[in-house]
């Protein structure tokens with residue numbers, strides 16, 4: 296995994312993750328201590344906090360694209376997208392939201408810039424906060440927008456990246472694990488078996504790369520590679536998560552949560 300800084304990040308670094316030439320990009324201290332402290336004070340009792348519809352053991356703030364499973368949830372997701380973006384922004388005032396800083400960084404670094412994803416002209420949400428409670432295992436999985444998008448969705452992405460900004464990390468556990476395994480959708484379905492989400496750890500060899508981020512760090516990973524988060528026995532792990540759609544070298548990237 297490449298360790299770099301906001302000033303050092305290049306488009307080539309991002310392309311290396313897209314092509315799975317590197318396990319990811321690590322920017323230490325992307326969010327400063329004041330921002331991390333503000334998040335700690337305000338996020339856990341935020342009005343938007345609720346549980347993921349598919350995984351009740353996970354709390355989140357804002358509605359995630361993976362929660363879409365029918366027309367009604369699709370409309371609800373898009374209807375609250377922009378107001379939820381503004382609520383996350385307001386949560387960090389008078390400081391800058393790390394989500395907004397990430398959006399600007401991508402726009403500045405990627406030659407064709409970066410924008411908020413729309414699906415068939417409907418704006419997406421970006422900036423989900425995830426609370427992984429003690430004892431909860433984020434089992435090995437891959438992420439793919441197409442699983443929740445309508446079959447005729449436009450624009451079509453070629454692949455996507457996942458970015459997390461780490462706000463609270465347990466003393467024990469909370470490591471991000473990555474395998475150098477990139478299953479296609481059919482292989483992933485077979486590995487998943489009858490589970491609602493993710494793959495049984497026992498079906499996999501030990502991970503190829505493990506990192507324990509610190510509060511304030513940012514990591515970009517390739518979510519087509521199998522990845523997981525180790526559980527903590529003692530405390531909640533809090534992150535801000537953004538998926539970044541890639542449409543080719545000559546196209547803007549487009550982000551959403």
Ligand SMILES: O=C(O)CCC(=O)C(=O)O
Nearest residue numbers: 438457459471518524534
């Ligand atoms: O929280 C993390 O470190 C990774 C979460 C994850 O599964 C992802 O970003 O796709």
Ligand SMILES: [Fe+2]
Nearest residue numbers: 437438457518
């Ligand atoms: Fe993931």
